[in-house]
Amino acid sequence: xxxxxxxxxxxxxxxxxxxxxxxxxxxxxxxxxxxxxxxxxxxxxxxxxxxxxxxxxxxxxxxxxxxxxxxxxxxxxxxxxxxxxxxxxxxxxxxxxxxxxxxxxxxxxxxxxxxxxxxxxxxxxxxxxxxxxxxxxxxxxxxxxxxxxxxxxxxxxxxxxxxxxxxxxxxxxxxxxxxxxxxxxxxxxxxxxxxxxxxxxxxxxxxxxxxxxxxxxxxxxxxxxxxxxxxxxxxxxxxxxxxxxxxxxxxxxxxxxxxxxxxxxxxxxxxxxxxxxxxxxxxxxxxxxxxxxxxxxxxxxxxxxxxxxxx
Amino acid sequence: xxxxxxxxxxxxxxxxxxxxxxxxxxxxxxxxxxxxxxxxxxxxxxxxxxxxxxxxxxxxxxxxxxxxxxxxxxxxxxxxxxxxxxxxxxxxxxxxxxxxxxxxxxxxxxxxxxxxxxxxxxxxxxxxxxxxxxxxxxxxxxxxxxxxxxxxxxxxxxxxxxxxxxxxxxxxxxxxxxxxxxxxxxxxxxxxxxxxxxxxxxxxxxxxxxxxxxxxxxxxxxxxxxxxxxxxxxxxxxxxxxxxxxxxxxxxxxxxxxxxxxxxxxxxxxxxxxxxxx
Numbered sequence: 193x194x195x196x197x198x199x200x201x202x203x204x205x206x207x208x209x210x211x212x213x214x215x216x217x218x219x220x221x222x223x224x225x226x227x228x229x230x231x232x233x234x235x236x237x238x239x240x241x242x243x244x245x246x247x248x249x250x251x252x253x254x255x256x257x258x259x260x261x262x263x264x265x266x267x268x269x270x271x272x273x274x275x276x277x278x279x280x281x282x283x284x285x286x287x288x289x290x291x292x293x294x295x296x297x298x299x300x301x302x303x304x305x306x307x308x309x310x311x312x313x314x315x316x317x318x319x320x321x322x323x324x325x326x327x328x329x330x331x332x333x334x335x336x337x338x339x340x341x342x343x344x345x346x347x348x349x350x351x352x353x354x355x356x357x358x359x360x361x362x363x364x365x366x367x368x369x370x371x372x373x374x375x376x377x378x379x380x381x382x383x384x385x386x387x388x389x390x391x392x393x394x395x396x397x398x399x400x401x402x403x404x405x406x407x408x409x410x411x412x413x414x415x416x417x418x419x420x421x422x423x424x425x426x427x428x429x430x431x432x433x434x435x436x437x438x439x440x441x442x443x444x445x446x447x448x449x450x451x452x453x454x455x456x457x458x459x460x461x462x463x464x465x466x467x468x469x470x471x472x473x474x475x476x477x478x479x480x481x482x483x484x485x486x487x488x489x490x491x492x493x494x495x496x497x498x499x500x501x502x503x
Numbered sequence: 504x505x506x507x508x509x510x511x512x513x514x515x516x517x518x519x520x521x522x523x524x525x526x527x528x529x530x531x532x533x534x535x536x537x538x539x540x541x542x543x544x545x546x547x548x549x550x551x552x553x554x555x556x557x558x559x560x561x562x563x564x565x566x567x568x569x570x571x572x573x574x575x576x577x578x579x580x581x582x583x584x585x586x587x588x589x590x591x592x593x594x595x596x597x598x599x600x601x602x603x604x605x606x607x608x609x610x611x612x613x614x615x616x617x618x619x620x621x622x623x624x625x626x627x628x629x630x631x632x633x634x635x636x637x638x639x640x641x642x643x644x645x646x647x648x649x650x651x652x653x654x655x656x657x658x659x660x661x662x663x664x665x666x667x668x669x670x671x672x673x674x675x676x677x678x679x680x681x682x683x684x685x686x687x688x689x690x691x692x693x694x695x696x697x698x699x700x701x702x703x704x705x706x707x708x709x710x711x712x713x714x715x716x717x718x719x720x721x722x723x724x725x726x727x728x729x730x731x732x733x734x735x736x737x738x739x740x741x742x743x744x745x746x747x748x749x750x751x752x753x754x755x756x757x758x759x760x761x762x763x764x765x766x767x768x769x770x771x772x773x774x775x776x777x778x779x780x781x
Contacts, residue, residue, distance in 0.1 A: 349708075351728030351736050356746050357754045361707035361727035368681040369713055388665075388674060389708040389727065396678040410665045410674040410705075415732075420587035420667065433585055434670035444582065446671050493682035497643055499675040500636030501582040 238439055240432035247413060247431050249405035250384050254459035256466065257316075258285055258300035258343045261383065264466035265473075266291060266298070272332070275324035278358070282313040283350065284322030286329035288338065292474060297333035299326040299394055300343030303384070317350035318390060320363035326394055327370050339377040339477050342394040347412060349390030364393040371396035372493055375485025379476045381451060381469065382406040383458075386436075398492050399476040400446070402438040403469070404453045408446065409436035445499060449476070527551050543763045552700065552720050552763055556602075557609045557626035560659055560699075564767050565613035565622065572611035574644050579606055579637045583670050591668040594630060602629045606637035607662070610645040612652070616771035618779040621649035623658045625706070627699075632662035634706050635669040639676030642710055646683035650690035655777050657770060659697045660711045664704020677709040684713045693777040695770065697761070698725050698748070716773055717757040718766075719748035725756075 238246065249255070262269055266289030274280040282304075288297045301318060304310030326342075333340045349360055371378065371394070380397035386408030402408060411419075413427035416434060441447045451472040458465035480488065526533045530549040534542075543563055544553040555563070561570050578595075585591040599605060607629040613622045623645040625632045642658070649656040665673040684694055696714030698707075701724035708727055719725060726733075726746030734741055744750045751757045761769050 349727060351733045353733060353737065353739050353741060353745065356726045356728065356733065357750065359712075359751075359754070359756045361703075361725070362712035362756060364677075364708040364727065365681060365710070365712045368678050368709065369685060372678070372682045372685040389677060389705060392674055392677050393708075396681065408671055408674075410670055411667055416667050430587070433587060434583060434667065436671065441671055444670075444672055446675055493686060496675065496678040496682045497686075499679055500639050500672055501580045501669075502636045502640055503578045503580050 238435070238437050240428070243431050243435060243437050244428050246405050246437050247407055247427075249457045249459075250407040252457060252459050255384055256458050256462040257305070258298075258302045258345060258383070260462055261343060261466050261469055262287070262289070262298060264463065265470045266296070272325070272329050275321040276328060277321070277324060279319075279321045281319050281322030281325060283316050283318040283346070284325050286325050288329075288333075291341070291470075291477075294477075295336075295338045296341055296477070297329050297338045298341045298343065299329050300383075301346040301390070301394075303345060314350050316346045316385075317348060318346065318393075319350050319352065319355045320358040320360050323349075323363040323367045323393055326367060330370055330374060334374050334376050337376055339379070339480070340374070340397075341473055341477075342378070342380040342397060344380060344382040344386045344391045344395050344408075345384035346387050346390045347385050348387035349393070361389075364389045367393040368396045372496075373489065374492075375489055377477060377480035377483070377488060378492070379473055379480070381473065382408050382438075382447075383469070387412060396492070396496060398480055398488055398495075399448050401449045401451050401472055401476065402441055402447045403451045403458060403465075404438055405457050406438060407431075407436035408438070408441050409434060444501075524553075527553075545763050550721065550762065552722065554627050554661070555699065555763070556628060557604065557624045560624050561609065561611075561613065561622060563763075564615055564657075564659075564770065566615065566617065569614035570611050570622065571613075572609060573648060574610055574641050575605065577605060577637045577640060579635055579669075581668075582636075582672055583668070585668040585670070587668075594668065598629045602626060604629050606641070607632045607634070608638045608641045610641045610648070612648065615657070615767060615774055617781055618771060618774035619652070619654045619781065620774055620779055621645050621652065621654060621656045623656060625659060625661045625699075627661040627663075627701075630666065632660075632706070633664060633666035633673075634662055634676050634680075634709075635666035635673050636676065638662075638666075639679045642680045643683040646680075646687040646694075649692050650687050653690075653692065654779050655693040655695055655774060656687060657695045657697070657774075658710065658714070659699060660702040660706050661699040662702055662704070662706035662711075664706060674705070677705050680710040681713065684710050693773075695773055695777075697766065697770075698723055698757070700724055703727065703729060703746075712756075715777075718759050718761050718769065719751065719757050720766075721748060721760055721762055723748045725751050 269289035271287035303316035304313040378397035380395040381401040413431040416430035417426035418424040454461040527546040529551040532548040698719040
C-alpha cells in the first residue's frame with residue numbers, strides 16, 4: 193500500500209527535525225535521544241479545535257504563573273527589583289535562587305492572580321522598565337557565571353503611550369542583543385502565552401522549551417483576525433491558520449523540546465506541573481553545563497540565524 | 504419597489520476620500536511623477552516626505568553605477584500553507600508583480616560619496632515592508648557581507664512589522680537579525696540605521712534600533728505598537744506626534760532627524776567617521 197499523504201508529510205518533517213543544527217555538539221548522544229523522544233510527539237498534530245483549546249488553556253486564569261513555579265522550584269529565592277533608572281515593573285520579575293544547589297538567575301513575565309494584582313502587573317505586559325530589569329538580572333548572571341532560566345508568559349509588550357516614549361521597541365531589541373552576548377547557559381520556557389516581541393525579548397536562549405499547552409506566536413489570534421479578516425471575532429480561524437501550538441513550533445525548529453503537563457492542563461495540578469518543568473529545566477541546564485561560554489554564544493547565534501524558510 | 508440597502512457599502516467607506524498617491528496628504532499640493540522624482544519624493548511646498556521605493560532610495564544614496572545587488576535569488580516560501588481571505592502565495596505573487604521586487608528588502612554593495620558600504624533598503628510597497636524569512640535572511644547576509652568586506656552596513660527601514668503569514672517563523676526573524684547585528688558588531692563594523700515612515704513592530708524591536716547611529720526621516724512613525732492599538736487598549740488620549748520621529752528625538756530614542764535631501768551627505772560624513780574604506 194502506498195504511504196498516505198499524511199505519512200509522507202510526517203516523514204519529511206522528521207527528516208527536517210533530524211537535520212536541525214544541534215546545540216552542544218559534545219553531548220551528541222544525549223541530544224539525539226532527546227530529539228528522538230520529541231520526534232515521537234510529532235504524530236500528534238493538533239486539529240483546529242485542539243489548537244483553540246490550547247489557546248484557552250494557555251490563558252486559563254488558574255494556570256500557574258512564573259512566581260508559582262519559582263516558589264515550587266527555587267530555594268533561597270531573592271527577588272531583584274527595579275530597573276535602576278525609572279521604576280519597578282511588576283509585569284516582569286527577576287531574581288535568583290538555588291536550583292539543585294546551584295545559583296540560577298530567573299527572569300519572567302508575571303500575570304496577576306486577583307484583580308488588583310492583575311492591574312498592577314498589567315496582565316503580564318511589560319513596559320521598557322520591565323525589560324531593563326531583565327537586562328540587569330541577566331548581566332548580573334553573566335558577571336558571576338550563573339545560568340539563566342527565563343519563563344515566558346505574556347500577551348505582548350504593553351502598548352502604552354509612555355511605553356512608546358520610553359522606547360519599547362528599542363528595549364525589546366536591546367534585551368535580545370544582551371542575550372545574544374551572554375556567555376552563560378540560558379534556557380527559556382514558554383509557560384503560557386508567548387506573545388510576539390514581548391516574549392522573544394527574553395527567549396533568545398541556548399535551549400528553548402515550551403509547555404504542552406502553551407502558545408507562541410507572532411501576533412495574538414485576535415490581532416491577526418482583526419487585521420487579516422477585519423474581524424477580531426475570527427480569532428479561532430486565525431489561530432488555526434498560524435498554529436501557535438507547541439507541536440507546530442517544534443516542527444519548525446523554533447523550540448527544542450515540549451514539556452509535558454498534567455492531564456487537562458498545568459492548572460489541574462500545579463505541583464506536578466512544577467515537577468515536570470523542573471525536570472526539563474534541570475536536564476537542559478545539565479546538557480549545557482561545562483560548554484565554554486564562547487561556544488555557547490556562537491552556537492546560540494548560529495541557531496537563531498538558521499531560522500526561516502525561503503527558496 | 505424594493506428598497507436597496509447600501510448600509511454595508513457606506514459603512515465601509517473610509518472617513519476621508521482616498522487621495523491620489525501624488526497628492527501631498529499634508530498640504531494637498533499635487534505633483535507629476537517626474538516632479539516628485541526630481542525632488543526625492545519630498546513635497547516642495549511643505550516638506551512632507553512621500554514614501555520612497557527601494558530602488559529610488561538606492562539611486563538617491565549610492566554613487567552612480569556603484570550599487571551591485573546581492574541575494575537576488577531569495578524568494579519567500581509558505582511554511583504554514585497560510586490562508587486568510589486569500590492564500591499567502593497569491594499575496595506574494597501580487598506584491599512581486601506590483602513592485603518588481605522579490606521581497607521587501609534589497610541588499611548589495613555600494614559606494615556613498617566614494618566610501619564603500621553595504622546597503623540594506625526596505626520597500627514598504629511590498630506587503631507593507633513586512634519582515635518574513637527572506638527579509639531576515641537578507642539582513643543577516645548583509646551583516647556578513649559588511650563584516651567580511653570590512654565596511655559599515657547602512658540599513659534604511661520602512662516596515663509595518665513582522666509578516667503574520669509566516670507565523671512564528673516571522674517572529675524568529677527578530678532574534679535572527681539581532682544575532683546577525685551582534686556578529687557584525689563583533690567584527691568591528693558599524694550599523695547605521697535610517698528609519699523612514701513607518702518603522703514599527705518587529706523591525707523597530709530588532710535590528711532597526713540596534714544601530715550605532717540612529718537617524719529618522721521627518722515625521723516618520725516609529726512605534727512598537729501602532730497608534731490604533733495603543734488607543735484601543737489604553738483608551739488614553741494620544742499626543743499629536745505620538746510615535747513620530749520628533750517625539751522619539753525629544754525622548755532620547757534617536758540621534759537625529761534628517762530631511763531626505765541631507766541624507767546622502769549625512770551618511771557620507773558618518774562613513775568617514777567610521778573610517779569606511781574608499
